[in-house]
Amino acid sequence: MEYNFSEIEQHWKKYWTDNHVYKVENPAPGQTPKPKFYVLDMFPYPSGAGLHVGHPLGYIASDIYARYKRLCGYNVLHPMGFDAFGLPAEQYALETGQHPAVTTEKNIARYREQLDNIGFSYDWSRQVRTSEASYYKWTQWIFLQLFHSWYDRSMDKARPIADLVKIFELTGNAGYPCPGDDTCSFTAEQWKAYSEKDQRNILMNYRNAYQGYAQVWWCEALGTVLANDEVVNGVSERGGHPVERKNMRQWFLRITEFAERLLNSLDNLDWSEAMKEMQRNWIGKSNGAEVSFKLAGGEGEVLVFTTRPDTIFGVDFMVLAPEHELVDSITTADQKQKVDEYKAYVKSRSERERMSEVKQVTGAFTGAYVLHPFTGKKIPVWISEYVLAGYGTGAIMAVPSGDDRDHAFAKHFDIAITNVFGDAYTGDKAYSSKTGTIENSDFLNGMPVSSAIDAAIAALVNAGVGTKKVNYRLRDAGFSRQRYWGEPFPIVYKDDVPYGTDELNDATLSQLPVELPMVEHYKPGPEGQGPLANIEDWVSLSLGEGRGEATRETNTMPGYAGSSWYFLRYMDPHNGTEFAGRAATDYWQQVDLYVGGTEHAVGHLLYSRMWTKALHDLGYISFDEPFRKLLNQGMIQGSSRFVYKLMNGGIFPGDFDVSSLPDIYISKDIVDKLISREPSVKEKVEHFIKENGGVYSILMDWEKEKYDGIPLGRSRVDVNIVNGLELDVNAFKKWRAENVNAKFLCNEDDRFVCEAEVEKMSKSKYNVVNPDDIVKEYGADTFRMYEMFLGPIDMSKPWDTKGIEGVHRFLKKLWRLYADEQKGWIVTDEAATDAELKVLHKTIKKISEDMERFSFNTSVSQFMITVNELSSLNCHKRAILEPLAILICPFAPHMAEELWHKLGHTDSVVKAAYPQYEEKYTVDNTKNYPVAINGKARVEMEFALDAAQADIEAAVLANEAVQKWMEGKQPKKIIFVKGKMINVVI
């Protein structure tokens, strides 16, 4: 009875599906529920390329953990779905005319097939797809909740906009500053006197989902707005057309109002420090002051934000962002040309360029001056691209003695530097440390930085020219896309004022979802609008008798809309009246374990945190953080293979017909010897070339050539036709038509060796390994265990198919504990010995511990050790092998199920109970102590664990080997750590 994995896996796959083994039930009303556990994977975007072996890494880890928790008695929610809206499907549609719904469906089917091959325990009846109307209905509904709410800073929570209207009617907006317009101020009477349109314009500046203006990349030639990704080197990726910045009305989520809360509640999350740090940096809280500098000889002021108000006496110039609104009005006539030229130059530069050329100092002088608030000194105003319009006030006070970039700028443009740090500033480098005292600064002289900051702010406030200010890097999230394949907004415009469809009081029009209409083509609408703008009879609607006309919003929502709340839908996926029933969300609560890559560190993970907080504040769910524990899996990199080929170019007389020469490939190990100029190899190569009709003289002069003078080329070869490093020569000949007549110079063992290099796994690098192929050859159980065995789950590591043999051998060896090739089933009911029980219970202990710390690679090692030990004990006893089958189930579910049924059970092993270890079998009575002399381990001595220290010390000193190392000296000290080691210090 052999381990026939493909038969076993086919059989149980069908059994699990037919019997709905992985179906998860919500507790019935009134029922005392089992404890719950929610294990979630970041759902994939179903791309056309399908899965490669790197994708399932996290899915396998989460599946193992979910199965483990299930065996431990939890009701485990472990769902999967698809993030199905997105740009690639639309681009594909533009090229081929196929509807994104069709290609998406096709891709999902392919993904599903691949996932099913690996034996995941997903409850597919809970599958969600973000592009389905029954799902995006609720994405639209949540958008409306954000639209109809605002952030109450005093209560620190989102509240319905109706509450705000009541406040305005009673007291105006005093005490409720407007986040979208800080100059906005009105009384209750004024509010009531405003027109509906004016009122709604004011409310828009409070809403959590609001309209504003933002710059987008506009491509005139394509007639469309482009994503950052689609702009490469300042031109469009498609077609290479010029692009420019264009201001457009857009939807935003007011995530900045949640900034402080998003920052603070990170402390309570079980996420890696790296992940939390990334979010903290993205939110980017900084404390400082806003300072106003009056323009010299004119009206107006320049407002700056600074974290170092203590250095205010060191200000030597001001810098505005080139896009700053004041630039045009303050620039003097004689500087206008230079400023305009500089602005044009900045406009031509992409974000990437501006980032990668940090060291380059550029800028222009506006000709304008401001006055120092304390000294009245005239300070010149410059513009430069290193100041960003989007951060702070878009202007800085430059202190070259204390800031590196300001210092470089001053040196470059020859601006005199005021030193406010005394001897700490040397003149050739800014002193940016926050230690030391402030000098040359009037009333701040001699103060350490922190008190100088407070004193400076106090003085600024006192003089009425500054305020203490907290600034965040975080910007509101753009929520509009001028695209087709996304959720339509449940928004209509009346008289250019946006209304939620639920405000229309119309049985039909108020109904969600606003379905994505079919379109004939995916070309953009007029003036940068999305394709939906082309469908006139969809866009315009009549509101009925006497209520006029309206038009629909033609933007769609961005990719992260659907993924911001999908974890809630899994809890109650078929609910037709709510996004998820309260009973369901109260039961399942937060995701207990969320597994996914770090690429979502600041996008998806921040947005879904905000949505969860908003839904919580508005009373829809009872928790305000979505993901309690986050586990980031590392990337599986590709291991590319390269072959060396003799190049036939450039060395021949002009009339030589190069195409008559054979294609000669040379094994990597021979190439190495060639490069190190081994004479025997030179002969061998020349001989081979001659024999195959080549011209060997090309190698004759190598003594004069450098390494790169050897005419060798390196080209990629598909990793799937290489076994380890050995090229399958016949497969290579078939791989590409031009390879048919290739000649191979192999090594002494008649092997052709390739070179390997670790790179990102991608089609263009020919290093993609498809999980289907691995599963076919070794089985899903081997594949699952091997992915875990590769290393710690959170580390990046290269894929190497060769190593899978070891894990496959292990599973076969495990199988042989239960079944013999000749004798068949060999499990006996004999009582287990103490030695066997010890192996079992130590294994249970180790695996359980590893599981809790997600150390799956060491679990696999432990299983290997266990099987090795049981094999040498010749153990075929049910008392040992039955619990072992349960232990292995999370890792190798198919084999576990087969063994479980062969052991006589009729129900699935999934429903078994996880074995518990007994302490008495896991503790040893004695310990082989390493005995060290001066910290160097010299001998091993065995002692009972409960032996008295004095007895042990005496025995150690009496030991012959110890005495030899002590060389007759007296011990100064003996360190004894119970259960660990003994160290004799002499």
Next chain:
RNA sequence: GCGGGCGUGGUGAAAUUGGUAGACACGCUAGACUUAGGAUCUAGUACUUCGCGGUAUGGGGGUUCGAGUCCCUCCGCCCGCACCA
């Protein structure tokens, strides 16, 4: 430039709390069984040395009876980013 992470055999790695560095595998080398081996089994495999031993966790320094692990410093690699005032 800023932020985060990582450096251990030929390779993937282990060492969970400062306590025998290299578990478990891959690969490699022998051997057994076999018609055969991409099956199975046995032994060996960090470097160095005939051996006793010595040397090794990117380099240098420190704390400690004891450091892969803690501290300082330098070097290298990877990832993220919005030059963040």
